[in-house]
Amino acid sequence: xxxxxxxxxxxxxxxxxxxxxxxxxxxxxxxxxxxxxxxxxxxxxxxxxxxxxxxxxxxxxxxxxxxxxxxxxxxxxxxxxxxxxxxxxxxxxxxxxxxxxxxxxxxxxxxxxxxxxxxxxxxxxxxxxxxxxxxxxxxxxxxxxxxxxxxxxxxxxxxxxxxxxxxxxxxxxxxxxxxxxxxxxxxxxxxxxxxxxxxxxxxxxxxxxxxxxxxxxxxxxxxxxxxxxxxxxxxxxxxxxxxxxxxxxxxxxxxxxxxxxxxxxxxxxxxxxxxxxxxxxxxxxxxxxxxxxxxxxxxxxxxxxxxxxxxxxxxxxxxxxxxxxxxxxxxxxxxxxxxxxxxxx
Numbered sequence: 001x002x003x004x005x006x007x008x009x010x011x012x013x014x015x016x017x018x019x020x021x022x023x024x025x026x027x028x029x030x031x032x033x034x035x036x037x038x039x040x041x042x043x044x045x046x047x048x049x050x051x052x053x054x055x056x057x058x059x060x061x062x063x064x065x066x067x068x069x070x071x072x073x074x075x076x077x078x079x080x081x082x083x084x085x086x087x088x089x090x091x092x093x094x095x096x097x098x099x100x101x102x103x104x105x106x107x108x109x110x111x112x113x114x115x116x117x118x119x120x121x122x123x124x125x126x127x128x129x130x131x132x133x134x135x136x137x138x139x140x141x142x143x144x145x146x147x148x149x150x151x152x153x154x155x156x157x158x159x160x161x162x163x164x165x166x167x168x169x170x171x172x173x174x175x176x177x178x179x180x181x182x183x184x185x186x187x188x189x190x191x192x193x194x195x196x197x198x199x200x201x202x203x204x205x206x207x208x209x210x211x212x213x214x215x216x217x218x219x220x221x222x223x224x225x226x227x228x229x230x231x232x233x234x235x236x237x238x239x240x241x242x243x244x245x246x247x248x249x250x251x252x253x254x255x256x257x258x259x260x261x262x263x264x265x266x267x268x269x270x271x272x273x274x275x276x277x278x279x280x281x282x283x284x285x286x287x288x289x290x291x292x293x294x295x296x297x298x299x300x301x302x303x304x305x306x307x308x309x310x311x312x313x314x315x316x317x318x319x320x321x322x323x324x325x326x327x328x329x330x331x332x333x334x335x336x337x338x339x340x341x342x343x344x345x
Contacts, residue, residue: 003031004339007068007092009083010075011035011046011055014167015097018328019072020048022297026332029339034066037075058083064090070338072331073097088126093338095331097130102223104129109226111136112333113274114143119337128334131227132219133326134158134238134247137299137318139227141251144273145314146228148265149255153233156220159241159248160205161290163323168192170244177242197242205238214238246290247322252307253314260311267304270316275325280304288319296321297329 010016035046036058045052063086071087073080077100084094101107108118109129122128162169169192176198179188195202206215217236224234271278279286280302288300299320307313
């Protein structure tokens with residue numbers, strides 16, 4: 001199999017570190033590996049497939065100098081805005097994990113299980129965008145359901161782990177819990193989040209927008225419509241919870257027609273969807289939870305049930321590891337699909 005020179009921008013961050021793990025686990029055809037980060041990380045090494053790779057400084061010329069074929073960007077939107085063009089100009093395809101490119105019309109926004117055909121549009125910009133973590137795990141289930149009954153509206157509340165804010169978010173939760181048990185929680189500072197996260201729930205993820213929704217909530221609305229190629233109505237309420245890893249979502253789906261939803265048919269469609277697993281046995285307390293999803297590459301779905309009042313409304317609960325499924329794993333899956341498509345040309 002042909003090997004590809006792979007760069008990872010943001011190599012020392014939480015998603016970057018996960019990318020290396022998943023590239024190895026999925027036997028990605030890596031030729032040369034190029035970990036890239038800021039100047040302060042130069043001098044450190046990344047271990048990959050039993051070898052040590054030095055971290056290089058991200059510069060405007062580094063992609064051309066190392067003949068990079070595929071560049072994974074996961075270092076923040078401002079970094080992608082500044083440096084992705086240099087990777088594209090050098091001949092690489094950029095798989096971007098930030099929000100910078102997602103809503104640009106010329107850039108495909110891809111969840112490989114949902115809209116793999118959009119990858120073919122990459123040549124227009126040289127970039128393939130990775131959606132928001134909360135969007136990815138939701139659209140996988142929506143795609144399965146939309147194939148059974150056309151969807152008209154989606155209402156979702158998220159329960160988002162602290163790792164969604166990176167290492168600093170997880171560290172803040174741990175430190176505040178340590179302070180709680182040391183009887184000095186009142187001395188803890190809230191830096192990663194607008195309020196104390198330990199023993200608390202914060203109904204705000206990202207900044208407030210003029211619509212009254214947050215930026216995270218608007219991402220879920222517009223990204224879902226773009227991925228699904230469908231102007232369905234969507235309302236999201238995104239909440240930060242004191243969990244280290246894996247996002248959960250409570251989702252209500254209203255179908256287009258006044259039909260009597262067959263719950264078993266919906267459950268089977270979800271269970272048969274790629275990289276989705278159903279755990280749905282309420283009587284025996286079996287359903288998706290963050291401790292089940294963490295460190296896996298699956299989206300877990302349960303609590304599948306029809307609405308008591310409206311026969312064309314379905315409710316479900318889903319959980320996925322947002323560092324993997326919602327970021328690194330989805331990016332690597334995009335890369336593998338891109339390779340398969342390039343190989344067919």
